[in-house]
């Protein structure tokens with residue numbers, strides 16, 4: 001069974017009345033609720049010792065899901081180093097919504113990851129760009145969220161490995177809402193939906209995309225750092 005760790009800064013749900021009403025168990029709790037039947041799930045919070053991301057936890061994590069927004073700087077650099085090493089060695093990473101500005105995502109991208117935004121509750125239509133991509137499996141030509149925070153291009157990321165979704169917002173903006181990367185042996189998926197004051201993580205299509213992304217990002221190979229080679233024609 002794929003082992004998933006859901007990391008959340010868990011700030012808005014404790015301080016913002018709409019977010020706490022929408023996500024009484026936290027965004028991590030809601031994501032865990034729809035993943036737990038198919039995957040082995042644990043959660044980790046900023047307030048946990050070592051941000052809940054010890055070497056032991058990362059070693060036993062196949063895919064790490066990251067939700068952060070206003071507390072990015074509170075994550076110590078040594079934790080970011082640890083997560084970075086885990087991704088390079090093969091752990092999958094799914095960066096949700098405002099995680100575009102998390103230390104770990106920016107480190108992996110090597111660019112500022114800036115974008116334009118406004119918060120007007122616009123409809124978001126997520127178009128499938130790559131219907132044969134495993135992350136889009138089961139999604140029709142597009143899926144809609146009645147309300148989502150508007151993000152817009154330019155999104156200062158490196159050119160993605162694949163663009164799975166492009167979002168159109170009713171105000172006219174466009175944004176690459178679902179993109180993939182590979183760093184070392186680790187697969188990375190950035191997925192835009194998930195503003196804390198909208199019920200995004202209750203949406204069935206969003207849930208399906210995240211499940212698909214977990215299956216896609218799970219490691220096929222995990223590098224243990226050993227570099228021993230053998231002469232293939234000799235027996236030692």
Ligand code: ZN
Pocket residue numbers: 097098149194195196
């Ligand atoms: Zn947001």
